[in-house]
Amino acid sequence: MSPNIYCVEALNHPVFKTLSHVAQNLDLECYVIGGYVRDHLLNRAGSKDIDIVAVGDGIALAQALADALPGASEVSVFKNYGTAMLHYQDITLEFVGARKESYTHNSRNPKVAPGSLADDQNRRDFTINALALSLDQNQWGALLDPFTGVDHLAAKLLITPLDPQVTFSDDPLRMMRAIRFAAQLDFTIDPQAWLSIKNQAERIKIIAPERIVDELNKIMSTPKPSAGLSLMYEAGLLDIILPEVTALLGVEEIEGQRHKDNFWHTLEVVDNISRTTEKLWLRLKALFHGIGKAPTKRFDY
Template identity: 55%
Template sequence: MNFKEQLINYPILEIVARASAELGVEAYIIGGFVRDLILKRPSKDIDIVSIGSGIALAELVAQQLGPDVHVSIFKTFGTAQIRQGDLEVEFVGARRESYSPDSRKPAVEDGTLQDDQNRRDFTINAMGISLSRKNFGDLVDPFEGIRDLRKKIIRTPLEPGITFSDDPLRMMRAIRFASQLNFDIEPDTFDAIISMKDRISIVSMERISDELNKIILSPTPSYGFKLLFHAGLLHIIFPEMIELLGVETIDGKGHKDNFYHTLQVLDNVSQNTDDLWLRWAAILHDIAKPATKRFDKKAGWTFHNHEEIGARMVPVIFRRMKLPQNEKMRFVKKLVRLHLRPIVLSKEEITDSAMRRLLVEAGEDIEALMKLCRADITSKNPDKVKRFLHNFDIVEQKLKDLEERDKLRSFQPVITGEIIIETFGLKPSREVGIMKEIIREAILEGIIPNEYQPAYDFMVEEGKKMGLSVQ
């Protein structure tokens, strides 16, 4: 099979071919770019393997591309990188690897193309395309990767136990590719993941979370999570999620399986957003239900305050999983804390006061919160889902109308602590805090508008009740 016609769309590859001929070395495109070329998926990363020095080849290619092209050289790894437009081209010499049992870092030595393909993780990533003049564009596929692409199979090129023992992160990568491509994992390969799952402990949490995030961003992320669960990996890397699994029944009353409910919410929200952190909010929205589960003979199963306790769990989970501790974490924490509020509003008669409070607390994240809440409707009763979604339409319209009128997203009371101190001749004190809260509540309740003169007059009257006088 030859891909010469497709390679014409990438002029840099002709330059690589010319440079490799000048150096007298063979060069091949290998890995993900070949896979995506066959699948007709866009790809901006091109890996070039040289049967010789990858750095020397990169330097000559850069020279032929022109004086403005920069080569990034990583001598420790024997690799070099060139960026051209939106393409990132990485060069490496063909190599053979061997691993010690307690490390993912291999001992590396020069090798042949076959050695290089043997060390690849999966057959679909071990295919190469020749850039030599004599057979430019020819596919080199020793492990029948193209057959596995057609069958939609993830399979290791060598015995899977060896592949996963050498680099346990490949277990996560197998599930990630299956989830991204909607492929099956070949049975022997999946059995090896199950038997080797404990080897994941030698992999850094940063690398694990990077693969997990890619699973979360796949089109139907629940598929990847189910594979992680059945392989036993989820129990090791995300035990809090396993706690959600199962249904308990007392006096004939059972609750929903919160593990599978969470996966449904994740899939639902993924239909409407590629935002990784909104998807994380879907994963964590009920994370505290196991800790708050109680049975009451009258009320049945309850999960009181699970949203607040769940919000407090977010930074702990993010810290353990080496996820960011910045505004992204705070966004997830906020949505977990607020995820029940719009649902409650959709069930009750909506007051402007309750709507104002929701707008103030959600701020700029109100649309994301509403997406999460819509995704949280997972009843098997289609009439119930339809009714809830209709009520949500009403809530969203009222929120929109109220926001247009009161501009509450960046809400700050017009009367500040400094104005209170100056008006009543106070020092920073408890009284100032009490007055600020009184004014804030009056604005949110609609007693006064968030305008200076009405708020000032209200402050003066409330001050009299507190025994304060205008200075």
């Protein structure tokens, strides 16, 4: 726990009090964790997605909360992931039981076992996403910050809770998440983490394509997509995921005639369109508008 740090104002929504009482009746510890806490501390208003971790059965907690909230949606249970989700008013709550995970080298399917809050915080991608708020009525709003994530927020640093080689090897999609958060929040990736991303870029190939597309779309939805795309290029990820785009790289000159570097031009086009629209399909169209130029490039004499 971070000494004397409480974020009671983050728990103003009435759903938190109801959740606390339900958890107490089930004799469960529960905490708000992850992005909602991070965004509150960054004064990024309007977060409507709330992650809840229970030390025990998170799915049972979700079902009990839905029963206690008039107008709550039915609980969606994702047994393969051990998670549950419900919608209430304008928010979405996702529940998981605290757990510890272990991975084999060539698999993204971990061996999962019940764990403590500390175990669950260890498996998080970045220290700023391991921040948790207690919903215990005796420690209401207490901030649990085992990796000094608050300091990293202030320094605008992305640091992994564990050795970055372990964090990124366990789930290589976290490499793209690091880049997305760096672009989205204007943060710097810790040098050790950055080196690990560059060293492990090839491991992105074990990730399901739909997960990669989802993360790429989030990068493309940031205010300045070129920031994330440039980092993907520097890390070696873009050449693996979108080789058609990196094929545009380079300026050729033959007998004094030059072609512009279509890669960097493409990133400028993406940023230009992003200033005028948040529509993802238009931003993607800008990204792919020139991919035919590399194989058809020629010089006329």
